[in-house]
Amino acid sequence: xxxKKLNLTLKVWRQPGxxxxxxxxTYYAKxxxxxxxxxxxxxxxxxxxxxxxxxxxxxxxxxxxxxxxTCGMVINGRPHGPLQGITTCQLHMRHFKDGDVIYIEPFRAxxxxxxxxxxxxxxxxxxxIQAGGFISVNTGSAPEANSIPVKKENADLAMxxxxxxxxxxxxxxxxxxxxxxxxxxxxxxLALLPQGLPEREIRVQRMVAKMxxxxxxxxxxxxxxxxECPKEIKITNIARLNREFYRAKFLSNxxx
Amino acid sequence: MGWFFKTFNYxxxxxxxxxxTGFFLILFLFVHLxxxxxxxxxxxxxxxxxxxxxxxxxxxxxxxxxxILALGFAFHIWDGVRLWLQNRKARxxxxxxxxTDPKSTWTSRNMIYSALIIFVFLVxxxxxxxxxxxxxxxxxxxxxxxxxxxxxxxxxxxxxIYVVSMVFLFLHLHHGFQSAFQTxxxxxxxxxxxxxxAGRIIAIFLSAGFASFPIYFFFFYGGN
Ligand code: HEM
Ligand code: SF4
Ligand code: FES
Numbered sequence: 001x002x003x004k005k006l007n008l009t010l011k012v013w014r015q016p017g018x019x020x021x022x023x024x025x026t027y028y029a030k031x032x033x034x035x036x037x038x039x040x041x042x043x044x045x046x047x048x049x050x051x052x053x054x055x056x057x058x059x060x061x062x063x064x065x066x067x068x069x070t071c072g073m074v075i076n077g078r079p080h081g082p083l084q085g086i087t088t089c090q091l092h093m094r095h096f097k098d099g100d101v102i103y104i105e106p107f108r109a110x111x112x113x114x115x116x117x118x119x120x121x122x123x124x125x126x127x128x129i130q131a132g133g134f135i136s137v138n139t140g141s142a143p144e145a146n147s148i149p150v151k152k153e154n155a156d157l158a159m160x161x162x163x164x165x166x167x168x169x170x171x172x173x174x175x176x177x178x179x180x181x182x183x184x185x186x187x188x189x190l191a192l193l194p195q196g197l198p199e200r201e202i203r204v205q206r207m208v209a210k211m212x213x214x215x216x217x218x219x220x221x222x223x224x225x226x227x228e229c230p231k232e233i234k235i236t237n238i239a240r241l242n243r244e245f246y247r248a249k250f251l252s253n254x255x256x
Numbered sequence: 257m258g259w260f261f262k263t264f265n266y267x268x269x270x271x272x273x274x275x276x277t278g279f280f281l282i283l284f285l286f287v288h289l290x291x292x293x294x295x296x297x298x299x300x301x302x303x304x305x306x307x308x309x310x311x312x313x314x315x316x317x318x319x320x321x322x323x324i325l326a327l328g329f330a331f332h333i334w335d336g337v338r339l340w341l342q343n344r345k346a347r348x349x350x351x352x353x354x355x356t357d358p359k360s361t362w363t364s365r366n367m368i369y370s371a372l373i374i375f376v377f378l379v380x381x382x383x384x385x386x387x388x389x390x391x392x393x394x395x396x397x398x399x400x401x402x403x404x405x406x407x408x409x410x411x412x413x414x415x416x417i418y419v420v421s422m423v424f425l426f427l428h429l430h431h432g433f434q435s436a437f438q439t440x441x442x443x444x445x446x447x448x449x450x451x452x453x454a455g456r457i458i459a460i461f462l463s464a465g466f467a468s469f470p471i472y473f474f475f476f477y478g479g480n
Contacts, residue, residue, distance in 0.1 A: 013352075074353075076355060077351055084358075105353070108347055108349050108350065110348055111346070175343070177347040178343070178346070208267065208268055212266055215345070215346060216267075216346055217346030217347070218270060218342060218343055219267065220367060221364065222361075222364040223359055223360045224356070224359070224365075227357035228357050235438070235443070238438070238443075239438050239443030240441065242438075242440065245268045250263075
């Protein structure tokens with residue numbers, strides 16, 4: 001496939017700091033190769049801004065290969081852009097047309113306040129993990145992997161859930177800014193494996209309580225999260241989270 | 257029992273209450289629709305049915321059921337409004353571009369709107385029949401319950417209000433039925449596709465069933 005050159009108009013959310021007033025500013029991205037990634041396109045625009053002595057557009061990125069989950073932004077109303085199953089860093093400019101106008105906004109949620117421009121503070125996710133998204137084991141040499149048998153079906157389901165990279169696109173996509181897909185992925189991943197069972201009841205109760213406390217919305221079973229998740233985490237995990245929650249509340253001795 | 261009530265103040269617990277009351281209301285709609293079919297059997301059958309429920313010993317059970325039903329509605333509405341307010345608060349700044357993902361349904365994203373129309377309908381409906389059957393002045397003229405129904409549906413305004421409201425009931429249940437299963441944690445590879453379709457058929461069955469009465473009385477029973 002031969003590469004083409006694109007000229008684009010960007011409308012980018014600029015906000016100098018957490019409490020500053022933000023606004024959309026217009027930038028022109030000229031002569032962008034259709035082979036470039038979306039982030040490379042932003043880099044080119046930023047180089048021009050810097051050359052002119054202007055403040056570059058602040059956005060987060062790290063691995064640029066779809067595994068770290070930092071590169072969150074909302075492109076034309078869609079978290080991680082118009083394609084399904086990928087992060088922003090995996091989005092390429094060949095999916096845009098010459099002359100396109102592209103709106104770029106930060107993730108919007110009360111629990112994810114804007115730090116600067118397109119960067120939001122996602123430490124709320126860390127707090128949910130700290131509330132229960134772990135297993136307590138004594139460190140030491142790694143145990144033999146095959147000493148505890150795991151049913152293939154559970155191993156697969158746990159692996160699928162563990163694919164969550166904590167990017168927050170589910171929160172950004174949800175009309176209610178609910179974190180249920182993320183939390184359900186973490187709860188499922190551990191509830192499906194023998195290593196997660198000792199803390200099974202306390203974990204789900206604490207993680208749900210923390211999620212509520214941090215100001216995320218409630219789940220209305222809409223499914224926008226599943227549609228926008230770059231790792232295609234399924235809402236069957238949310239059903240499992242619900243079961244785990246009822247089980248812990250109504251059938252276990254563990255009171256939280 | 258403190259833990260029990262507290263459970264319903266967590267996000268997942270609030271949705272549990274929503275799903276349980278939702279299912280209860282669906283169950284009620286089936287019973288209600290069954291009762292209404294006496295209208296098709298003529299004045300004697302319908303008046304006899306209303307008489308049976310209100311003037312015999314059955315009335316004690318009915319009064320208790322009425323209170324439970326009112327509580328079911330009250331909890332569903334209170335919980336729904338509380339969820340909606342929290343969900344709005346969770347995103348104080350809206351997106352400038354309002355794109356929707358290619359998968360979620362319109363009905364799921366607009367439950368509160370179908371709900372509000374059903375609520376307004378509920379008020380009108382209680383005024384039309386529950387109030388009229390019990391305390392209405394028209395009763396003094398010797399009109400029967402059946403006559404009240406016929407008279408109401410001969411009015412084109414009420415006919416239209418009732419039919420349009422049932423469209424919104426359909427929209428509410430189109431998402432609501434299968435959503436309640438998901439809320440209860442019942443999402444299963446083999447059964448969920450069936451539940452989704454069963455929910456749509458039940459939504460059509462109930463809304464079309466209820467809408468058939470105003471349409472019947474308006475067009476075939478002296479409506480103008
Ligand atoms: C006959 C009447 C009604 C029936 C049968 C019904 C049934 C249902 C069902 C089954 C659900 C799905 C619950 C879930 O997602 O777990 C639901 C959701 C909902 N209902 Fe109703 N409902 C009725 C009337 C109302 C009314 C009058 C309101 C007024 C406020 C209301 C507000 C809501 C809301 C806001 C939701 C969505 C909750 C959420 O997922 O965030 N409903 N309803
Ligand atoms: S569930 Fe998907 S969208 Fe949500 S944080 Fe995990 S990877 Fe991102
Ligand atoms: S930069 Fe790591 S996922 Fe995009």
